[in-house]
Amino acid sequence: MFEIFGTDYSPAAVATAAVGGVMALAVARAFLPSRPGKPARGVPAPSGQQQAKASGKAMEAIKIGGCPIPISMETLGIVMSGAPGTGKSFSVTGVLDTLTTRDAGDGGFVADRSGIYLSRYYSHGRGDIILNPLDRRAASWSPLSEFEDEWSGENLARSLVPMGDPSQEEWNAPARLFLSAILAHCHRHDMKNRDILRLAIADPAESLQEVLAGHSAAGLIQPGAEKFFASVRATVTTFISPLNRLDPSAGRDAFSIRRWVGEDRGAWVFWPYRTDQMIPMRSLIACMADVYCEAVMVLPPSRRRRRWLILDEFSSLGRVSSIENWVTNSRKHGGCSILGLQSIAQLRALYGEDNAKTILSSLATSLILRTSDADTAEYLSRQIGDRQVTRWVESEGHSSNSGPGGGSSGSSSNRSQQIVIERTYLPSQLMQMKVLHGILLLPGLGQRPVQVPVPPERDPVAAAWEPAPPRVQVTTAAPVVAPTEPGDHPPADLAAQAQAQPDPLAQLDGIVAAEEAPAPQAEGPDPDSPEAIRHDLGALPLEERAAVVEAARAVVQADQADKEEASLAEQARAVRDPFGDGLGGGGADLL
Known part of the structure; x- marks a missing residue:
């Protein structure tokens, strides 16, 4: 204990006074107004040290804008x-x-x-x-490699054909149903990416009976649903067309x-x-x-x-x-x-x-x-978010008074605090x-x-x-037939001709695939035979070989388009003049 000017300053007294002073300061600050322009409420901006402390392991913490992000x-x-x-x-x-x-x-x-x-x-x-x-x-990746159980087909179909808005979902939902059946079938039979594309996009509906048998998607190919199925297929094609860039030979054993x-x-x-x-x-x-x-x-x-x-x-x-x-x-x-x-x-x-x-x-x-x-x-x-800000507003007023005894004037000022909410x-x-x-x-x-x-x-x-390297992957498509009204069919002889004609794209696909090694040349082949063409292509550099194949494909596709156009024209003539006598049959108004 020691005394200064007769006052007792023992350690206990000093400690008591210090605590009292801190409490008094806290109470005083609670009632003092905030400084003008400063937030009165809201979460204060943390310092870099505070964030580093909160992050725990500062050396491992990621940083954004120089600020460490807490690990948690x-x-x-x-x-x-x-x-x-x-x-x-x-x-x-x-x-x-x-x-x-x-x-x-x-x-x-x-x-x-x-x-x-x-x-x-x-x-x-x-x-x-x-x-x-x-x-x-x-x-090398394939959707088929992601199968784990019987529900995997549905999950993968949802990944490929996601949910859309109500107007899109009208078509996306049946497209997912159809694609899930295709994926399940391909996985079950150890098929490849090329088979997914062929079944989902190209094969005629009649050949899908076995593929969709026992699946709820089978109703999509029932008689009378041709137009609806064509729309469903168009939706599927839109979403899975990038699969054409995948390795066509990849399947369930891929990455x-x-x-x-x-x-x-x-x-x-x-x-x-x-x-x-x-x-x-x-x-x-x-x-x-x-x-x-x-x-x-x-x-x-x-x-x-x-x-x-x-x-x-x-x-x-x-x-x-x-x-x-x-x-x-x-x-x-x-x-x-x-x-x-x-x-x-x-x-x-x-x-x-x-x-x-x-x-x-x-x-x-x-x-x-x-x-x-x-x-x-x-x-x-x-x-x-918003912040609450306090501001001091000062206002001044002036007054004047005139009377018989003379005039007088005066001024006054007022200072008030405002609390405002702002962005x-x-x-x-x-x-x-x-x-x-x-x-x-x-x-x-x-x-x-x-x-x-x-x-x-x-x-x-x-x-x-x-x-x-350029990858040539051909998906053989079924002949395109113009939409018809229920009960309308092309003449039987034209349909038979279309089925009897060889598919030139399939022939081209059999001639060359850019990723395969060239086949050896047979002795004395016909210069126009597939073997000779394969040998000639194999002698070219890979990029030139792909360019030749693409050019040939364009020619073949253009030829197919011409034939399909001629076939449709023949069908139109058959509808207009079913008896071939030039008198017409009253069907021209259908076209």
Whole structure:
């Protein structure tokens, strides 16, 4: 104990005074007004140190805009929105720089525009896979390799022909039914990709009786349903046409995404594509991504596993059927998402307004970069939210008074506090942000402005793109017949002629396939025989051989079109003049 000017300053007294002072300060601050222009309510923006502390393992944490993301938040999903060239790909690169070097062995599926990620991260020794069939290094894949049980056909058909809006679903639903039957039949009989295309697109309905027997799709080919079945087939053709780019000889023993994921090792699937391939191949990209998602969600639950779905151009790709289930339910299996978004309108058009809302609301972490679309800016502004701000408002007044005794004047001032609610960031502010500048939203940690760093340059570890040799895959199509009214049929003799004529495309397919070695030349063949043609083609370089085949195919197809046109003209004449006497039969008004 010691005394100063007669006052007792014992340690206990000092401690009591200190605690009392802190409490008094807290009470005083509770009643003091907030500083003008500062938020009075809302989640404050966290500092970088706070985020690093929350992330736990700062050295392993991925970073977005220089801010570490807590490990526990990775499975909550990430969405990166912004116009092209604003920094989404740089942000993904920064994340992948960490993920591909983690000791925990992260893995995932990456849709890779221009092959920028493949050239930076691909590792054959790690077990990475390339899936674009137009790349020479791609694994040979078939939908038939993804079968696991009797329901697999339905799941794969849904991956290939996704749900559409109500007007589209009227045709998509029977198309899925038909395709599921085709896939099940091909898997059961150990068929190949070429057989899927032949049965689904080309074979006449009469030959499908055995294929569809016992399946609910059998009703599609019943008598009287010809026109409906033609429409169903057209829908199927639209969605599965990219399968024509796959290895035609691949079947159920080909590379399987499901089996590869089931091995549960840290490796990556890269789906590199050039800009000109995105539209024709996007339904195939979406199908394989869907298979990947389904495969991850049957893995045993794990808190340490990380299996990433990275779709940089998510709203530009085809519809991934299981994406809603993925973003809401994959967390316990280690599923993580990074989805890139350019325009909210694109996403709504692809998935519908309600589904798009579900997808975006399920992604907790959001990087918002500059957008050039007003609707998207409005949506993102509302996503960031509002803030409550206090302001001091001062007003002044002047008064004057005149009377018999003289005039007087005076002035007064008034100062008041106002609390207002306003957008944290206006849509116009989001549309005017600089390139590589954005807003990062973290669940429970608020929002803060960030700047996306430019990733350091690296020497490529692999070529971004290695074109595969041209693949010639011919699907022999049934003769095209003009739609007829129920009960109308072409004359029997014309139908017989059409069936009796050899199919020139089938002959061409028998002559050469670009991926096969040339057959040896027989002694003294006819120069126009298939053997001689095969030998001559085999002597050409591969690219020239493919060009010759394509030119020949164009000629054959043009000849077929001419013959079909002549056949239709003959049918029309038969309808107009069934007796051949030039007098007509009253049927001209049907055409």
